[in-house]
Amino acid sequence: MRTQVAIIGSGPSGLLLGQLLAEAGIDTVILDRAGKDYILGRVRAGVLEEGTVGLLDKANAGARMHAEGLQHDGFSLAFDGRDHRIDLFGLTGGKRVMVYGQTEVTHDLMACRESIGALSIYDAANVQPHDFDGQAPFVTYEKDGVAHRIDCDFIAGCDGFHGASRKAVPERSLRTFEKVYPFGWLGILAEVAPVSHELIYANHPRGFALCSMRSAHRSRYYIQCSLDEKIENWSDARFWDEVRRRLPAHHAEAMFVAPSFEKSIAPLRSFVAEPMRFGRLFLAGDAAHIVPPTGAKGLNLAASDVHYLFSGLVEHYKESSSAGLDAYSQKALARVWKAVRFSWWMTTMLHRFPDTGDFDQRIQEAELDYLTHSRAASTVLAENYVGLPF
Numbered sequence: 001m002r003t004q005v006a007i008i009g010s011g012p013s014g015l016l017l018g019q020l021l022a023e024a025g026i027d028t029v030i031l032d033r034a035g036k037d038y039i040l041g042r043v044r045a046g047v048l049e050e051g052t053v054g055l056l057d058k059a060n061a062g063a064r065m066h067a068e069g070l071q072h073d074g075f076s077l078a079f080d081g082r083d084h085r086i087d088l089f090g091l092t093g094g095k096r097v098m099v100y101g102q103t104e105v106t107h108d109l110m111a112c113r114e115s116i117g118a119l120s121i122y123d124a125a126n127v128q129p130h131d132f133d134g135q136a137p138f139v140t141y142e143k144d145g146v147a148h149r150i151d152c153d154f155i156a157g158c159d160g161f162h163g164a165s166r167k168a169v170p171e172r173s174l175r176t177f178e179k180v181y182p183f184g185w186l187g188i189l190a191e192v193a194p195v196s197h198e199l200i201y202a203n204h205p206r207g208f209a210l211c212s213m214r215s216a217h218r219s220r221y222y223i224q225c226s227l228d229e230k231i232e233n234w235s236d237a238r239f240w241d242e243v244r245r246r247l248p249a250h251h252a253e254a255m256f257v258a259p260s261f262e263k264s265i266a267p268l269r270s271f272v273a274e275p276m277r278f279g280r281l282f283l284a285g286d287a288a289h290i291v292p293p294t295g296a297k298g299l300n301l302a303a304s305d306v307h308y309l310f311s312g313l314v315e316h317y318k319e320s321s322s323a324g325l326d327a328y329s330q331k332a333l334a335r336v337w338k339a340v341r342f343s344w345w346m347t348t349m350l351h352r353f354p355d356t357g358d359f360d361q362r363i364q365e366a367e368l369d370y371l372t373h374s375r376a377a378s379t380v381l382a383e384n385y386v387g388l389p390f
């Protein structure tokens with residue numbers, strides 16, 4: 001089989017790239033080691049920057065998002081028993097975010113791909129990129145015990161943090177940066193109205209808490225937990241009690257509870273691999289970088305990578321110019337590092353670290369006080385939260 005761009009990974013990065021390329025008349029095959037239902041069963045963050053919304057529109061995949069997504073003009077920082085609203089709209093000159101689950105984005109992109117009849121191969125075993133340092137790369141995989149090969153012009157490694165693409169790059173060609181945080185997030189989904197119409201990020205002596213949502217009837221809550229916490233020790237009742245304790249009283253009293261239908265613990269990590277291009281192999285999304293979820297940048301960073309890669313590929317095919325592809329890694333990484341910095345900063349400011357001394361604690365309190373009382377400082381937060389331009 002032959003295609004122009006072989007895409008490894010059918011998560012948001014691979015699917016968005018595939019859809020944009022299809023709209024531009026460029027042929028792709030997407031390979032994923034997992035099945036469709038498994039991919040659609042993953043629950044992840046749910047805040048889209050305007051740039052991400054624009055790309056989904058450009059890919060012709062935005063209709064349901066516009067119908068069902070929730071536009072948010074601000075969010076709340078809660079600490080010291082009080083709420084401080086960050087007016088995203090006012091501080092950024094009219095920008096907002098869209099609250100719409102990543103699972104729904106994935107679902108919509110998969111439906112678009114099916115409707116145009118583009119090929120996705122699920123449950124593909126041993127997917128391997130080959131010869132990307134030469135002119136004729138190819139990808140091999142096995143399906144139902146039979147070996148296959150796809151020849152292509154380029155390979156897009158969109159296969160997430162544990163994927164095969166980054167692993168195929170010789171170690172000497174890669175530099176990696178990592179920070180592992182000494183806590184995780186315990187998250188639940190429940191069919192219940194959100195406690196507030198906007199998100200609440202809470203800093204509390206018992207640890208961080210986040211009140212988010214998927215719709216007017218479905219809520220997503222998280223609490224900071226220790227890394228050795230066991231999910232089976234967290235009944236719904238214990239979880240709801242703990243969220244309440246970490247919120248200002250007026251929210252705790254107003255909170256509705258319901259049985260959860262999803263509950264999981266995720267560790268927090270920052271990770272970047274440089275560069276993001278190796279000859280004809282390009283890494284995008286979680287394959288190249290991970291951010292902690294505080295600030296919801298993961299999917300949005302994947303989208304900006306895809307924007308740069310898509311533009312470079314279009315320049316290559318339509319204008320016979322390699323300029324965009326040559327600049328891909330540098331452009332993508334410049335934006336990646338700013339989001340990595342922002343996610344690290346939000347994480348540091350809002351969580352309780354096990355080894356925090358009195359001095360560091362006062363610094364955190366001073367930072368929150370400054371942030372919520374200085375328009376300049378609030379603007380820095382708002383500008384990053386709605387997403388830096390790309």
Ligand code: APR
Nearest residue numbers: 009011012013032033034127159160163164285286298299
């Ligand atoms: N071979 C083929 N496919 C693979 C392999 C492999 N060896 N390893 C992983 N995959 C697939 C996974 O099954 C998954 O469907 O690659 C896909 C990667 O998807 P994601 O992990 O969702 O990564 P990405 O598309 O870059 O999405 C970035 O998702 O994880 C969140 O926080 C992240 O929001 C960000 C967004």
Ligand code: PHB
Nearest residue numbers: 045046212293294295296
């Ligand atoms: C979510 O709704 O899952 C969510 C929202 C905001 C974040 C992280 C996760 O910062």
